[in-house]
Amino acid sequence: MSSDVSTETLLRPINSYTRRYLAATTIASAAIGFWLYFYVQQLQYGLIVTNLGDWGSSGGVAWGLYIGAFIWWVGIAHGGIILSAAVRLIGLDTYQPVARLAELLTLAALTCAGLFIMIHVGRPDRLVTSVLPAWPTRVQWSPLMWDVTVITAYFVLTATYLLLTVRYDIHRLRSQLPDVFEPIYKILMVGYSEAEDAIVERMVWWLAFAIIIMAPLLLHGGVIPWLFSVLPSMAGWEGGVQGPSFLSIALTSAVSGIIVISAAFRYAYGWEDLIPEEVFRGLAQWLGFFALLFLWLQLQQVITGIFAAPTTLQHATEVKIATPLYWVAIGLVVLALLYIFASVLRPSLFDIRLMVVLSLGVLVGTLLEKTLFVVEGIQHAHFQLYEGVPGTYVPSIVELSAVVGTVGIVVLSFLTVSKVIPVVELHAIEEHDNEEVNS
Template structure:
């Protein structure tokens, strides 16, 4: 275990140093996003028929598929990320302070990907203006789409405010070590800043964290999105009393898995073994195991109720899901991850960072497949099948798979870009790891001399 003392220079390293690997990864992600944009342009020209999502009714199939499944997946990752960060601040979980901002950035990136999926699935993006914003006062009362847009926008604004308040503190103290080329951004972030506001901002962030924790079961992945599915009575596969808590556990398992992967990537790239220690990853794995257990338990509740003397339509839908190899694979991956986490908790020698990353990938893949299957099965087994000559079929088209790669690329690009502008690890986290809490280094509180030449840094 590293005994190095974290310094400001450590968290500034991503801003001041850029390697060939950075440009290679940036190029790969840009290519993935660009490929999907080209495919989307083709979809805009030809219509949603090129995806097969328009095929329903007598021909079977599903009007929602990977697009909506991935939308739910990204929303879950985003929602769980901000809950994780809020819990760190609200409950004083200082152990996880080094990854708190990564969780916040994951929320911003995940919500961006989810919002993008809304535009893609609408077929015509101009409908966002003509059908949603232009008639919001009418559609907000009865449109699931408008509710999605509303809660995503609300969480995005809340998270962006939450994030900018903490970044304001860091930029004001590290300003003389930051590159000149981003001065307009830093000027905007620190507009009107005074050290007298630090205590007020700390209280504001605490209250924002409390609001996020309170709103979690009621909005987005804990409430609005599962409710929007459950209130469609003709689709028994989407109805269930445990659906809200189930969605919330999926969100938290996905978010923790995402934070593990992002933190591991930054640790490897910038030698942050003394910041994002093995102890942090062990703790994240334990939380991942806890929410995996809840996830499996709620799945068991749904299966027991849906298969034992349930109404015919509910029983048929649940039985069809249970016999799907994709569903069994998803549950098997989550159970295997839980078994590994339990084993390494008993025998710590089983822990490695690589195994933690594998566990994160397994859970992310499992939750994605489960969400896509959840959406599709809801269409395959409706209560009324009067218009179905044969059972429907669905398999994601190449454009849909490209959308998944494109949004993963987009989220990665957001991290790569933000890491070149502001620290992705809070200064408070470094101060806590050093044990000085920001009071032992006078230069951190001295006013910045604007006439002093800033050191040149490598682009």
């Protein structure tokens, strides 16, 4: 980061409106409207408008893209907050310019994950009439209750984490922030005094520590894969490898998402000094490491699934590797890994724009893999209630629109928040200035 980075650069998203911003807002709103159009049809006619179906004489699957996308968004959220927490815990100062972007990504992704729970239960009122009343007595064994619990816990932790850090920035930059948002700033700054800064630093450190500990145990390395891996009747799901596999996919997709979002802000607001190329090189190397781990765990599942495996597991694995979309997903991750490896050997090959394209490919690949994982686990279970009628599943336009709509929600949330609070911490500038003075 060069020494000419100023608060004007930091606040550029808040104090400027461009045609590109308006275009991005229009596209994101259109994506949300596209989903709402089809969601209204689902509310009117029920889940029959999707290609989901109960087990029966017509075959099919009860879980499909909705649950695959739910897992995908939870994974992105999980990896995002891990990166932000790691910046504070182990001093990864290089990535401080993108730490708050990772926190905002976590909140947006968790919102979308929760939205897919609401979509999948059919009628939204069931969350109030069924889920909440049953929570005290059913949380210990209900998959839905566990989902709601861990997502809520992580949302509260992340929101608290973000609120504690943003108060410092608002107080010091208040004179440069727009007066139109004064009511919001007053709410965010209730009870603030500079004396709390030292206390907040300790609180944030402990919150980061709790997040790092809880992430592999409760979210994408724990509860979510446990919901699948402890079901021996589902040949494609059961097994101890699911926890590490889910965790690797979460971190892979999260780093990809952070690369895309950071590059978008860098390009839109001329943040070459605020988010330098070294940040993207570092993120790319982390992406390469997590992608390699993801591919290795996929190899473990395939090898153990086709070599002297139980008949149903072998069948499920053979079907998976015979599915073209599975190899598309693997190929997208392999392509990104090969480019990262080549750019490490020859740094001149590295290009941020190409890295963004490959990161988008990784996001598509991880979504495909998780959806295929969900669908194949149901289609190739140990028990066969209706022999000879396995059924097929292809996501409907209603289900696809939900993915498009939630992506639009994430984009619109960043566009909105970036007009109210700094999306890069003031500390990222202050610490750099201190380093310049000391040098």
